[in-house]
Amino acid sequence: MKGRTLERIASVYDWLIVGAGFAGSVLAERIASQRDQSVLIIDRRPHIAGNAYDRHDDAGVLMHQYGPHIFHTNSDAIVDYLSQFTEWRKYEHRVLGRIDDKIVPIPINRTTINALYGLDLKSDEEAQTFLDSRAEPVEEIKTSEDVVVSKVGRELYEKFFKGYTTKQWGLDPSELDKSVTSRVPTRTNTDDRYFTDEHQVMPKHGYTRMFENILKHPNIKVMLNADYREVKDVIPHRRLIFTGPIDEFFDFRYGRLPYRSLRFEHVTHEQEQYQAVGTVNYPMTEAYTRISEYKHITGQKHHATTITYEYPSATGDPYYPIPRPENQTLYKRYQALANETENVHFVGRLATYRYYNMDQVVGQALAEFRRIQETVPLWTSPVNGKNHHADGELIMPDGARLLN
Known part of the structure; x- marks a missing residue:
């Protein structure tokens, strides 16, 4: 077959998981070890570990x-x-920040204030009084600008937040949801x-080594350089976990999520x-x-x-994901499609259009596994006349490779 290669591995899988980052890898491990079911996890990149990938x-x-x-x-x-x-x-x-040709701690703390303004504030109370004197009242806090200005005033907002946020998001903080700058605290102590x-x-030995250990289970196969579109119809599987962009899964039916x-x-x-x-x-x-x-x-x-x-x-x-109300509205349209799609689980930052830290993605994946345990029965019936441990010829996309 032109553009395809044949590999002899398990030909039918209980689960196909798209994405070998935290969400996909944790679910692969749980399903393999706790349900004793077969998993093929694929990633379009040439490595595992998603954005946490590290290397020498x-x-x-x-x-x-x-x-x-x-x-x-x-x-x-x-x-x-x-x-x-x-x-x-x-x-x-x-973290330090270059502010007015000075290098000061970020998030803003008492040390930061003293260094910038040549002060000698000695207590939390003195630092809070200083910040209160600069804070500007905001009638209703809606945007990222509102959050900061209401706490520390416009000068510190301009120095620490406005430029960084505008570069990071391509939008003025006044155009962004309050959640963006709410993530960064302001402190009155000297905790740096x-x-x-x-x-x-x-x-201890890096993220990639940790992911290798997570995916080491004999029930798990890993295929890299493999795009979901190229393998979904040629690899028989009973159930799908998708951790990629939800709008891509549905062919951008309602437009692209920003x-x-x-x-x-x-x-x-x-x-x-x-x-x-x-x-x-x-x-x-x-x-x-x-x-x-x-x-x-x-x-x-x-x-x-x-x-x-x-x-x-x-x-x-x-x-x-860019946190603006219109983007959440668009995501909810895709979420409605996801809720109607049988035998597919959408997990992770891209599939749920949320800005998660790594630990939050792990928590979400573990919670999803608990739901799977409660709602998805173990099955024994074959797919296409084959059991999930059957060997056979598996068609792989050209350029894809098996990691294990």
Whole structure:
């Protein structure tokens, strides 16, 4: 068959899972280990782990291909689950920002205020009084601009939020839902950690190694460089889990859901350290939003270091659903189609058009598995006259490869 290759593997699968990121991989592992059913997980990229994919670059530095991914959560259950597949390295992420030619902590804290304004505020109360004196009353908080101006005033909004948010989203904060800037706190103490979650850890040997362990089960096969459109009709399967863009699944029937993307520029320097912390933000200057240095994050000892410049983009792989009311309205139309589609489960950031952290995606996947356990019976009947452990000729798209 022109443009196709034949591989001899299990020819019929209980589950086809589209996407080998957190959502798809966690569900593959749960289904394989807890239901003893066969899973084929496919990804159009040449690797597993989705956007969390990390690798050793040509210099030997462990880096994150799609920008820094920092694991943090308050959920003991999520850490316990992932601990089956990795050891952890404790890591508390710190971010600095270049503001008015000064390098100061982000999120804004008392140290930030003192450095910017030449003050010597010594208590939370003094810092709060300072912020209150600058805050501007907002009658109804609707937008990202409203959130910040009502807490810290327009000057700090302009310095820390307006430029960064406009670069990141391609929209003025006054055009974005309040949820965008609500994610970034303002502190009156001197805590300079970016996150305050109970668990702040990194996979000891990297994300990709953790994903390899998650997908190691004998009931799981992984196919890379494989697009769903090319395999859905040639790989018999009983049920589908889709973690890609929901609008793409339905052939953009109602139009495309808007996303922001990122372009990454990776640079290696022949020096042990490039900057003082894992990430430095540039809210006021530069075309990029931030520079990240991975050795802070991974703890790797190496004579060289690799950094990444992040440039927000309107085109490219979909990363961030754009939080505007009209986009949610469009998503709900696709969600209605999803609810009517039998034997298909939509899971993950792209399939549910939500901006999830990694731990939230894991939590969503585990919750979906519990629903599967409650509502999807174990089956024994064959598909197309074949049992799910049957061997046979499987038609694979040209260029696709089996990882295991």
